[in-house]
Each structure stands twice: as structure tokens, then as C-alpha cells.
Amino acid sequence: MSPNALIPSHRKPRRPSASSRALRAGVTGGFLTLAVTGATVPANAAEKPVSETQEMPTITTALATSAARSADTAEQVAFNYERQALQDSAFSHAAKAAEKHKAEAVKKAKAEAKKKAEEARKAKEAAEARASRSSERSTLSAPSSSNATGSTATLVSFLKAQLGKAYVLGSSGPSSYDCSGLTQAAFSQIGIDLPRVSQDQSTQGTQVGLDNLQVGDILYWGSAGSAYHVGVYIGDGKFIGAQNSSTGIVERPLDYDMPTGAVRVL
Structure with missing residues (x-):
């Protein structure tokens, strides 16, 4: 046995590097943050605030908010299109109904005009027939000179x-x-x-x-x-x-x- 085997060591334990702490913090927060360093960080170097490792969650929240707004906008646009389609359909039906009523009114007016013309023609023929018969009677009854x-x-x-x-x-x-x-x-x-x-x-x-x-x-x-x-x-x-x-x-x-x-x- 070495004579120094039971003598406690006076060397300070090695502190984990900054990159190791950042890695553990990233994993603990649910995100993986990779840090590339060119050299080992001194043990007595000041540790960076944890907030620097939370940049990715902040960006992700902004993207989610933007996506939600985009979804709302898309939904509003779809609603507007649907409402416009319903309005166009209603206008189309109303126009077709008005056109149908107009056609029926024109047809009815033509029928009435035709009926009145026929009645006028018959009345004229009857008047001419009466006049002809009256003229014939006058001719028969009136003596010549x-x-x-x-x-x-x-x-x-x-x-x-x-x-x-x-x-x-x-x-x-x-x-x-x-x-x-x-x-x-x-x-x-x-x-x-x-x-x-x-x-x-x-x-x-x-x-x-x-x-x-x-x-x-x-x-x-x-x-x-x-x-x-x-x-x-x-x-x-x-x-x-x-x-x-x-x-x-x-x-x-x-x-x-x-x-x-x-x-x-x-």
C-alpha cells in the first residue's frame, strides 16, 4: 500500500463545462440546444443566463400564433365565400322567379288582348250584318222614283x-x-x-x-x-x-x- 493511499486528495473536483450545463438545461426544458465550442470553458467562467437557452420556445410560440391567425383568416375567407355563394344563389333564384312571373304576365296580357280583339271583330261583324240587313230592308221597302x-x-x-x-x-x-x-x-x-x-x-x-x-x-x-x-x-x-x-x-x-x-x- 502506498503511504499516501489514505491521505485525502486536495485537488478540487472538476466542474462541468458550460457546454455540458447548456446541454443538460436544453434537455431538461424539452428542447435540444447544441453548442459548438472551440475550447474548454474555464471552470471559473461565468455561466450564461438560462434565458438564452429559451430562444427557440419563444420563436415557436410566435409561429404558432401566426399559424392560428392564418387559420382564422382562412376560415373567415371560407365563410365569406360561402356567404357570397348563398347570396348569389338567392339572387339567381329571385331573378329566375321574376323572369317567370314576367313571362306569365306577358302571356296573360297577350291572351287578354287577343280575346278583346276577337270580341271587337265579332261585334264589328255583327254591326255590319245588321247594317246590311237594314240596308236590304230599306231597299226592298223604299219605292223607286x-x-x-x-x-x-x-x-x-x-x-x-x-x-x-x-x-x-x-x-x-x-x-x-x-x-x-x-x-x-x-x-x-x-x-x-x-x-x-x-x-x-x-x-x-x-x-x-x-x-x-x-x-x-x-x-x-x-x-x-x-x-x-x-x-x-x-x-x-x-x-x-x-x-x-x-x-x-x-x-x-x-x-x-x-x-x-x-x-x-x-
Whole structure:
């Protein structure tokens, strides 16, 4: 045994280097920090604060925060896109519905216009048909000028044949007449039926002025609709009528007893 075997050693124990401490600190904190040194750090060298070894966690937290913000931004962008898509879809549906309603309204308006046009066409055709039938009836019923001339000649001839016959109230021939009975009998010779009394005869046909008389016009005394006497104009300013019981049936000038008015039935 060496004589110094039991003598305690006076050498100081070797302190771990700074790189060793940094390595242990890094491992303990959950991160591996590699330090490259060119020489052994003296034992009495000051140790660096532990905060220098925590730089990596700080950077990692910043990156995580940035990633979280990026995720929020991406989510907001996706939400905006989805909302815009929903709005576009709603606008598209609304536009299609409006277009459909417009098309239906236009179709309905065209149908209504077509219906009204058809009704107007039918009404026009009906009016034209009525006018045509009325014209045909007028043509058939209206005598020609030659027929009118022949009718008035027959009428005047009959009236002159009655001159001198007696006036009898309420009589209509053939031997005696009153004023309206004579005119009724005269016009029946040419196919025209007149009412029996003077009041009704004064409203037949068309009212004419006394300055525009034609042969065959019925003259009346009193007012139209309430006349008390009638006669027949025979031309040249003269008329024939059953005047009264004293004179009987006579031919007289208009100024003998000027009538109130006249009607034309020929």
C-alpha cells in the first residue's frame, strides 16, 4: 500500500463545462440546444443566463400564433365565400322567379288582348250584318222614283175621284168620309196603312217643312200628336180634304186654311 493511499486528495473536483450545463438545461426544458465550442470553458467562467437557452420556445410560440391567425383568416375567407355563394344563389333564384312571373304576365296580357280583339271583330261583324240587313230592308221597302211617281199619281187620282162626296164624322167611305177616313182610304190604294185618327196620322213618317212639300205629303192642323184635322197635298200649292159637313170633300189652295205642319210617308 502506498503511504499516501489514505491521505485525502486536495485537488478540487472538476466542474462541468458550460457546454455540458447548456446541454443538460436544453434537455431538461424539452428542447435540444447544441453548442459548438472551440475550447474548454474555464471552470471559473461565468455561466450564461438560462434565458438564452429559451430562444427557440419563444420563436415557436410566435409561429404558432401566426399559424392560428392564418387559420382564422382562412376560415373567415371560407365563410365569406360561402356567404357570397348563398347570396348569389338567392339572387339567381329571385331573378329566375321574376323572369317567370314576367313571362306569365306577358302571356296573360297577350291572351287578354287577343280575346278583346276577337270580341271587337265579332261585334264589328255583327254591326255590319245588321247594317246590311237594314240596308236590304230599306231597299226592298223604299219605292223607286218611277214607283213613287206612279203611287202619287194613283193617290191623287183617287182623291180627285172623291171630290163632292159628303163629310160624315167617323165614316171611311166609300160614299162619305171624315178627314182621317179619307186619307186612310187614299193611302190604302197604294199599299200604305195609316192609323185611323188624325192625331196618330200626324206622327207618321218624317216631319217636313211647309216650304218643302211634295205631292202625297199629309198635311195636319194643330200640333203633331194632337192634330184635329188632316188633308193631302196634291201639288201646285193645293190640297184635298174632307173639310166639314157643309163643304164635304173639296180641293183648296193652302192659303185657304194654312196647315200647321206636314209628314211624308212616301
